[in-house]
Amino acid sequence: MSVPISQMWTVAAYVLGQKIRKRMRYPLVLMLEPLFRCNLACAGCGKIQYPAHILKKDLSVEQCLAAVDECGAPMVSIPGGEPLMYPEIGRLARELVARRKYVYLCTNAILLKQKLEEGVFTPSKYLSFSVHMDGLREEHDEAVCREGVFDQAVAGIREALRRGFRVTTNSTLFDGVNPVQMQMFFDEMMDLGVEGMMLSPGYSYSKAPDQEHFLRRQKTNEIFSKMLSNPKRRWKFNQSPLFLQFLMGKWDFECTPWGMPAYNIFGWQRPCYLLQEGYAPSFKALMETTRWERYGHRSGNEKCKDCMVHCGYEATAVNATFASWKGLTAAARATLTGRL
Amino acid sequence: MNTEPEASFEGWDPRPVDGATLAEVVEHAFDYRGDITLRLDDGRQIDGYLFNRDRDVAEPFVQVFERGEAAPLTIPYARIRAIRFTGKDTAAGNSYAAWLRLRQAAKAASGG
Numbered sequence: 001m002s003v004p005i006s007q008m009w010t011v012a013a014y015v016l017g018q019k020i021r022k023r024m025r026y027p028l029v030l031m032l033e034p035l036f037r038c039n040l041a042c043a044g045c046g047k048i049q050y051p052a053h054i055l056k057k058d059l060s061v062e063q064c065l066a067a068v069d070e071c072g073a074p075m076v077s078i079p080g081g082e083p084l085m086y087p088e089i090g091r092l093a094r095e096l097v098a099r100r101k102y103v104y105l106c107t108n109a110i111l112l113k114q115k116l117e118e119g120v121f122t123p124s125k126y127l128s129f130s131v132h133m134d135g136l137r138e139e140h141d142e143a144v145c146r147e148g149v150f151d152q153a154v155a156g157i158r159e160a161l162r163r164g165f166r167v168t169t170n171s172t173l174f175d176g177v178n179p180v181q182m183q184m185f186f187d188e189m190m191d192l193g194v195e196g197m198m199l200s201p202g203y204s205y206s207k208a209p210d211q212e213h214f215l216r217r218q219k220t221n222e223i224f225s226k227m228l229s230n231p232k233r234r235w236k237f238n239q240s241p242l243f244l245q246f247l248m249g250k251w252d253f254e255c256t257p258w259g260m261p262a263y264n265i266f267g268w269q270r271p272c273y274l275l276q277e278g279y280a281p282s283f284k285a286l287m288e289t290t291r292w293e294r295y296g297h298r299s300g301n302e303k304c305k306d307c308m309v310h311c312g313y314e315a316t317a318v319n320a321t322f323a324s325w326k327g328l329t330a331a332a333r334a335t336l337t338g339r340l
Numbered sequence: 341m342n343t344e345p346e347a348s349f350e351g352w353d354p355r356p357v358d359g360a361t362l363a364e365v366v367e368h369a370f371d372y373r374g375d376i377t378l379r380l381d382d383g384r385q386i387d388g389y390l391f392n393r394d395r396d397v398a399e400p401f402v403q404v405f406e407r408g409e410a411a412p413l414t415i416p417y418a419r420i421r422a423i424r425f426t427g428k429d430t431a432a433g434n435s436y437a438a439w440l441r442l443r444q445a446a447k448a449a450s451g452g
Contacts, residue, residue: 049373049431053407054389266391266403278370279392279403 002168002196002236006125007102014074015322025258025287027073028315029104031273033264034059034092035081040108042144044174044202047081057265061088065095067263070283077104077130077260079273084111090120097126104130106170110149112156116163128166128238130198131157135171136185143174154192161193168238170198175215179226186235196238199224200310201247203274216306221249233338239310241334242327243317247308248340251320255296255304259315261286271295273311275303348432350374352425365423366393366402375407375427381419387426388413 003011011028018026037055038048048055059067068076076096083089084107096103109131115121134143137150160167169189173182189197201215201224215223224247237244246253257272267279268286272295280286295304296312304312320327334340349372354365369376369390378386388406400417 046431051373051375051389051407051427051430053375054391054405057405278394 002238004125004195010074010100010102011318012322015318019322025256025292027071027258027261027283028318029075029077029260029311030068030071030073031077031079031260031262031311032059032064032067033080033262034064034078034083034086034089036264037085038080038082038108039085039110040082040144040146040149044143044172047079054265058086058088059263059265061092061095064092064263065099067268067283068096068099068101071261071263073101073261075102075104077106079106082111083107084109084115089115093121093127097122097124100126103127104168106130106132107156108132108144108149109153109156112153113159116156116159116165121165123164123166125166128168128195129157129160130168130170131194133169133171133185133189134173135177136181136188139177139181139185143172157192157194167194168196168198169194170200172200172202173215173220173223174202175219177223179223182227183232186232190234190236194236196236198237198239198310199244199247201308203307203309215308217308220247220306220308224248228340231338231340235338240314240317240321241331241340242320243310243314244340245330245334246313246317250340251317253313253316253320254298255307255312256316256319257295257312258287258290258292259319260311262311274307274309348429349425350427350429350432353422355422362417362420362423363395363400366390366395366417366420369393369402369423369425372425372429373431374425374429376404377422377424377426378402378404378415378420379422379424380415381421386413386415389427390423 035058036048036050041048083105086092093103093105103126105127107129112129121127131153133153134140140150141147157167186197201220224244228244228248242251245251260273261283262269262273267281268283269276270278270280270286270290271292280289293299295301297304321331322328349368370393375387376390380386386404386406388404390402390404392403394401395417401414402417402420403412403414405412
């Protein structure tokens with residue numbers, strides 16, 4: 001695993017603090033979407049299908065910071081939309097770093113090299129570019145529905161690393177993914193020099209064009225087991241080892257949708273980053289008035305039945321790490337040995 | 341792979357809208373990824389994107405970003421007389437199958 005010690009310590013202290021206060025539901029990562037517009041239209045994405053006047057809207061930096069402060073999570077992920085198209089992304093990143101939030105700026109990296117050359121960002125242990133990479137060149141370009149994007153992303157990654165930035169990758173896996181090719185992809189990303197990789201199965205957004213290629217639970221377990229059962233020491237993953245083991249079928253976790261709450265121009269999204277069942281006016285209202293029992297694998301909700309996505313289960317995995325000796329020792333063993 | 345065009349509410353003009361029917365139409369409008377037009381009890385028409393609704397409160401309401409306006413409007417259900425699905429459904433007609441066909445056609449055209 002590749003999460004820096006200072007970040008691990010911050011997260012561990014935060015989670016233990018929640019447990020001492022006996023808070024049953026707490027946020028771990030704020031999913032902050034300052035805009036919905038994107039310079040890609042990926043087949044698996046259900047985030048950008050809006051009228052033009054909605055796509056033109058941005059959250060202000062002040063709205064973003066108020067959400068960050070209200071939520072209180074130690075990590076902030078900035079997806080979207082494409083955050084590098086947000087006019088004030090540099091200022092937002094600086095403000096979050098000043099608040100000592102660990103920021104994952106999730107980007108397709110098409111604009112990364114340009115923004116770095118413009119001096120929009122300053123390297124920090126708190127700031128990581130999380131570059132969307134769904135596989136090797138052909139698989140990635142097919143997933144993002146545009147040829148040439150893989151090469152642009154690689155150029156952006158190289159430039160960011162050359163300038164001393166933290167760089168991770170995030171990959172969404174769909175049905176038909178070839179585990180052997182993914183292993184080759186892991187090698188290539190490690191050769192590039194990224195700090196670590198994040199993996200997640202895709203979610204079947206009702207508004208996504210591609211409804212045919214989302215992984216069901218058993219298939220997810222099979223694919224992740226094939227990919228990760230004998231991992232190379234050099235592969236680094238920037239996520240909870242227990243989450244990866246869950247994807248391999250080694251843990252039976254339940255979703256904690258409040259673990260990664262989402263905030264965007266519409267407000268606080270109920271119940272999670274993926275499902276849109278309404279919006280709450282404040283984080284407090286989200287936590288107190290959402291009927292959480294309606295969601296999760298065991299709820300019987302059809303929309304949650306096959307979901308194993310990181311935004312529902314990564315926080316569960318982190319919580320499980322600190323909930324028992326079994327969790328703690330399993331995470332420690334995986335971290336120290338690289339075995340999953 | 342399903343290559344049939346998906347059903348869309350684009351152009352739907354249900355009326356009259358009242359009682360249980362209103363709640364049902366609001367749900368469809370909430371799920372719709374295009375603009376709608378609301379007609380209110382005072383005759384005013386609002387064109388915009390309906391992004392939220394809550395009928396589990398004492399006075400059920402919808403929230404709409406009116407086209408060209410920065411702040412959203414909150415409108416009680418009781419004031420709504422009609423909802424028309426007037427804007428383009430941005431989630432319709434861009435299926436994965438359609439993209440694959442375009443991609444194959446582009447490859448064929450470039451000799452790839």
